[in-house]
Amino acid sequence: DVKVTQSSRYLVKRTGEKVFLECVQDMDHENMFWYRQDPGLGLRLIYFSYDVKMKEKGDIPEGYSVSREKKERFSLILESASTNQTSMYLCASSYGRGAFFGQGTRLTVV
Amino acid sequence: GDSVTQMEGPVTLSEEAFLTINCTYTATGYPSLFWYVQYPGEGLQLLLKATKADDKGSNKGFEATYRKETTSFHLEKGSVQVSDSAVYFCALRGAGSYQLTFGKGTKLSVIP
Numbered sequence: 001d002v003k004v005t006q007s008s009r010y011l012v013k014r015t016g017e018k019v020f021l022e023c024v025q026d027m028d029h030e031n032m033f034w035y036r037q038d039p040g041l042g043l044r045l046i047y048f049s050y051d052v053k054m055k056e057k058g059d060i061p062e063g064y065s066v067s068r069e070k071k072e073r074f075s076l077i078l079e080s081a082s083t084n085q086t087s088m089y090l091c092a093s094s095y096g097r098g099a100f101f102g103q104g105t106r107l108t109v110v
Numbered sequence: 111g112d113s114v115t116q117m118e119g120p121v122t123l124s125e126e127a128f129l130t131i132n133c134t135y136t137a138t139g140y141p142s143l144f145w146y147v148q149y150p151g152e153g154l155q156l157l158l159k160a161t162k163a164d165d166k167g168s169n170k171g172f173e174a175t176y177r178k179e180t181t182s183f184h185l186e187k188g189s190v191q192v193s194d195s196a197v198y199f200c201a202l203r204g205a206g207s208y209q210l211t212f213g214k215g216t217k218l219s220v221i222p
Binding site: 004031033035040041042043045048050056058090092094098099100101102103104 | 154155
């Protein structure tokens, strides 16, 4: 089975902190994604990467950056966390037509 | 751009009732279509998919048929169980695209 692992299930951070969310996949997938999930808004794409060191902005990239130094790892970075970034963050990887998701990280910024 | 519209919830059904969750889409060309399910406290799992017109995806008693003429991919199950309580997301991947576009999700609660 494909495994996509996010480093934390729950995180609490202070406003202004730099926050790293890590995601690792074990199936050699080219494509990896970061989404945030909010009630009533569904899933919104923040960034995606289709190869090592390659990245593309999604629908809501403001306030975020990403890093993909190795194929299996895709990191989401909140440069200066704000309360409006309190959300569920979901990482996914895909080989083409299907995507596999991690269990999610619920981030609270106080 | 691509978009997915699915029926708003929450939907509450009694056990063994028939389920339909409507999903329509807007996309150019021939997208691939998906249903994902999210159980409480977990990430999304792929439930079923269809990659071309008239394809039927099925899994765990759920079915959905890719209808190009009505741009729809409605999810159905003949007899729901309490364990089906979850949030269901319809999604599409545009032709030649890496990205998935999701609907807003429909929360299903099944009561005994």
